Amino acid sequence: MAAQDYYEKDYYAELGVPKTATAAEIKKTYRKLARDLHPDKNPGNTQAEERFKAVSEANDVLSDDAKRKEYDEARELAASGAFRGFSGGNGGGAGGFDLGDLLRNARSGGAGGEGGLGDLFGGLFNRGGAGQQRPRARRGADVETEVALSFDQAVHGETVPLQLTERMTCDTCHGTGAKPGTSPHTCGVCGGSGLTTRNQGSFAFSEPCTNCGGTGSVIDQKCPTCHGDRTVLRTRTLRTRIPAGVSDGQRIKLAGKGEPGLGGGPAGDLYVVVHVGKHELFGRTGDNLTLTVPVTFPELVGGTTITVPTLTGSVSLRVAPGTASGRKLRVKGAGVARTGHAGDLIVTVEVSVPQRISAEAAEALAAFADAVEEDPRPQISRMVGRSGRHAARDDA
Structure with missing residues (x-):
């Protein structure tokens, strides 16, 4: 990606959020897009894969406060015309302007300084200058997965295996992209900078070197595992405990269980979305369980005692004489239990109307x-x- 393309690219539009969007809004939007566009969900769909890469690139910048600030500043400078009005060339003299020189000056202590635009562009172009060969530490990406539980598993808690597919550093070449026993060599076109300069009208723009792909190095013998990509898609299995009382659609955060960080950065977080199946008898509202029990008309009129199931056994309930159909009876503490709290069981008694009755029963009803x-x-x-x-x- 050329420097010009960088500050002209609208990452906010890529994610579909306004420039005033909060970090939480950006995070929520990215997760939904990443879930819908993930390669595992769209096998063989190159369009979805390209969109997945684009929204990941946008999130990488906008989710980092420092990068987002620098990106906004670069776009404001471009909009104000700060990059116009200079003659072409390779960046020499007062009349020339070259973003590559600007970035190199920023890294060496000029405009932008340590951690400024030079650091940002350098990280995006995957290159480094003298004294900056080690990649900048960066937090790993957050990962989201889903798990399906039965009603009983959700109520009581369950330890489940989670299978995650993510991009990891290749173990064969340890991230060099080269066949074991060989190593990449400095690109002869860009001299190891990863950038070449092209003139466009009155501008001189630096862009990733096409010979080395912006890495600054050329791989003659590619790694047989990653084929020079330096990373591979890998599936790992993680076992985790889903706490008791989890509800349908709840998202559980597992800190530090996401993708590993780069350059020694911390790992991202893993978010588990829980889907809970229905129970054959019980319904659920918050931590309360609901249960509808059919009763006969004589039972409601004369009163009765009914036995109803609970999560741990059964309980007897007294139905008073003259109870109306639809009356709700509460069993305290017989609902979903969480730490230090338990919901109730709400039992609704409902008169059962027979579809067919005998002649004797019809006569009895008429007499009644x-x-x-x-x-x-x-x-x-x-x-x-x-x-x-x-x-x-x-x-x-």
Whole structure:
């Protein structure tokens, strides 16, 4: 990527966030895009792979406060015309302007200073000048994965294996990209800087050397494992404990379990998204469990005692005479247990209406209806009666 392309590239648009986006908003947006575009989820889809690389590059800059500040400053300078009005050439004299020289001066203590634009561009172009051969320490990328648990596993907690596919330093060449027993040599085109200069109108721009790919070195015999890429995709298995009481859709952070850092930097974090299956009987609202128990009409009228299951066994509940269908009964502490807290079990009693009844039962129901003179719908009956009288007067 040329220096001009760098400050003209809109990383905010790449992620689909405004320039005023907070670090949390950038992080959330990147994770969603990375999850949707990850090569594991889109095998053989080159377009998704390119988008994945683009959003990763944008996140690498915008998620780092120092890099983001320098990137914003470079774009503001470009927008203000600070890079215009200079004659072409290779950066010599007061009339010439070369971003490559600017960056080299920044690294040697000129404009930008240590950690300034030179350091930022140098890191992005994967090159270093004299005294800067060791790569800058950088935190590893965060990783997100998913795990599916049964209802009981989520309630009680479970130790699960997680399989992660990530890009790691090649063990065969130890990151040199060269066949074991050989080593890369300094590029003869760029002299090891990783950059070449091209003129474009009144500008002179530095861009990655096409001969060495911007690395500053050429590999004659490539590593048979990574084929010169210096990194490989590797799958690793990690066992972790999912805590008791985890809910569906919850994200669990495992600090330092993401991708390893570069240049001695710290590892990123691993985020585990939990998907919880449904239970055949219980529902769940927060830490409370819900259960619907069918009962007969005589049980509601005369009262009864019912036995209902819990997560650890069963419990008996008294249904008082005259209980209405839909009444909720609470069993304290029989819900989902977390550290220092347990939810309740909410039992809803619901009258069970048979689809078919015998002739004897039909006769008994009719006798019951005759014996019970109470109107179950008094308010509705009164309103219907008033409506009938009004209609009669209108007809008259």
